[in-house]
């Protein structure tokens with residue numbers, strides 16, 4: 193499907209453009225995403241860093257509030273911000289809760305009858321989005337991924353599920369839902385979207401996936417201990433740290449930082465955002481085998 197431009201704004205010497213298209217993965221629904229191209233893109237394809245947002249968010253949240261554009265412009269890398277779910281699927285009940293349905297796609301492919309036609313954000317982000325970007329000056333073979341909360345879960349699981357294919361050079365997350373099969377948000381999402389329920393959800397659980405990961409992962413995670421969702425045990429980063437250690441990964445492969453006082457908000461994300469962009473840019477610009 194061709195991309196249709198919705199809006200464009202100059203920013204930090206580059207351009208932030210919103211596109212819309214019709215998505216096959218999302219069952220023929222229209223979806224929108226934002227793309228930031230740095231000035232370097234005028235000279236040739238640039239590496240790309242995807243950002244997956246959290247519950248209740250859209251393609252605009254990270255672009256407007258994350259504070260990532262200045263650093264991406266300085267590093268000469270593109271940013272891509274997809275939406276968090278299909279919109280307008282018309283599934284009964286999808287707009288009832290803020291943590292399930294619209295705005296809460298969980299970056300999985302649904303297998304439950306009600307949702308399987310539209311709720312396939314995994315395929316949209318991993319497969320369809322890179323092919324849609326092929327008409328832009330972006331080198332999608334040189335890609336990394338980051339995200340927040342539900343999007344942090346998305347970034348870690350998309351990365352770990354495709355580690356062998358080297359789809360993404362690195363992954364990072366702000367306050368990710370790190371062990372969704374053991375957290376109320378994940379139990380609700382997997383119980384609803386997946387025919388096999390929470391058991392099937394293990395395929396989309398970062399803590400389960402890191403136990404079986406092979407190779408040399410490059411993961412950075414920041415979490416604030418003042419985060420209400422951390423305190424409510426929705427995020428469970430300790431389980432991920434423990435699983436990574438047991439699997440034999442070092443802190444240079446899986447680095448998880450806990451910070452006093454910081455909460456779940458974009459004030460927290462924009463504080464640590466520059467370090468995440470730098471982390472990915474260093475890898476994207478140096479990795480020879482991508």
Ligand SMILES: N[C@@H](CCC(=O)N[C@@H](CS)C(=O)NCC(=O)O)C(=O)O
Pocket residue numbers: 245246247248249253257290340341342456457458
């Ligand atoms: N609506 C929820 C909060 C939802 C929420 O905090 N969403 C996070 C992602 S999990 C977010 O980034 N929201 C958008 C924002 O802070 O701008 C509530 O009432 O507790």
